[in-house]
Each structure stands twice: as structure tokens, then as C-alpha cells.
Amino acid sequence: MTRNILSDDLADAIVTTARTATGDSLRSVTYFTRANFEQLYLREDLEQDADLNDFVGHEWQGYKQTKNAYQESELGDYRFTVRAFSNGYLLRATTERHGVLITTDGLTMQSYEEIAEAIERLLREESDEE
Structure with a gap:
């Protein structure tokens, strides 16, 4: 890495x-x-030595597959993914060039939407500057 x-x-x-x-x-x-990938933040009470290689690779591939699978959906454009696990939740907010994975304890769906919109805005602004 x-x-x-x-x-x-x-x-x-x-x-x-x-x-x-x-x-x-x-x-x-x-x-x-x-x-x-680069881990930007990890809460102190969590394992500091987790291997993220496969995890991040799966999420990148998952983004591409999800975007392609739902491109003709009546639900509209794909925006972000929230996954539920026994010890927390994962939010994936991604553009064509890069993305962010955020893991949390439980939040409301509205909170995940707000976070995803803010992160996507940051990623788009960075892409526009390049």
C-alpha cells in the first residue's frame, strides 16, 4: 500500500x-x-492491524458492478451503499475515480445520506481540480 x-x-x-x-x-x-487505498482514520478502540486489501478491492469491484447493474433502474441513479454487519455499518461513497469507505456504529438513514452527499461533493471537487 x-x-x-x-x-x-x-x-x-x-x-x-x-x-x-x-x-x-x-x-x-x-x-x-x-x-x-489509504486509511485516514481508525478509532482507538478498534484493531489497528486489520488487512484492508481484499476489503477495499471488493468494495471497488462492488461499486462498478452495482452501478452497471442498476443503470436502467426505475429507482434512478445509484448514489451510495450502506452495509449492515453485526458490529457496525459501512458506507461506500464513490465516483468513477475514487471513493471513501466509512464504518460507523448505528446512524439514521438520513445521516448516511447526508454523509454520502458531502463526501461525494468533496470527491467531485477534487476530480474537477485535477
């Missing part, structure tokens, strides 16, 4: 957005691209 695959400003903005929206419910924040 290569470090510093995104600017310090974007990393800080992503973590600040996630922390502000989730408070103490935030578990972790990971930024990823098709080829790489």
Missing part, C-alpha cells in the same frame, strides 16, 4: 466531514482508488 495517495487537504476534509456527521459513532475512514 502506498501512502499519501491524496492531498493532505482532501484527507483532512474527508475525516472532518465524517467526524462532524457521525460524532463518536465513527469507526474508520478509508480513501481508495482502483489501484490503491
Whole structure:
């Protein structure tokens, strides 16, 4: 895993957005691209040595498959994914070039929507600047 695959400003903005929206419910924040990832935040009470390689790879592939599968859906455009696990929840907010995985304790669906919109806005702004 290569470090510093995104600017310090974007990393800080992503973590600040996630922390502000989730408070103490935030578990972790990971930024990823098709080829790489960087964990930006991990709550102190969680295992510090988790192997994220397969996890992030699956989420990138899952984004592509989900977007393709639902492109003609009457539900409208795919926006983000929330997954429920026995110990928490995962939010995946992704653009064509990069994405963010946020894990949390329980939040409302409205909170996940607000976080996803804010993260997607940050990612789009970064893409526009490149």
C-alpha cells in the first residue's frame, strides 16, 4: 500500500466531514482508488492491524458492478451503499475515480445520506481540480 495517495487537504476534509456527521459513532475512514487505498482514520478502540486489501478491492469491484447493474433502474441513479454487519455499518461513497469507505456504529438513514452527499461533493471537487 502506498501512502499519501491524496492531498493532505482532501484527507483532512474527508475525516472532518465524517467526524462532524457521525460524532463518536465513527469507526474508520478509508480513501481508495482502483489501484490503491489509504486509511485516514481508525478509532482507538478498534484493531489497528486489520488487512484492508481484499476489503477495499471488493468494495471497488462492488461499486462498478452495482452501478452497471442498476443503470436502467426505475429507482434512478445509484448514489451510495450502506452495509449492515453485526458490529457496525459501512458506507461506500464513490465516483468513477475514487471513493471513501466509512464504518460507523448505528446512524439514521438520513445521516448516511447526508454523509454520502458531502463526501461525494468533496470527491467531485477534487476530480474537477485535477
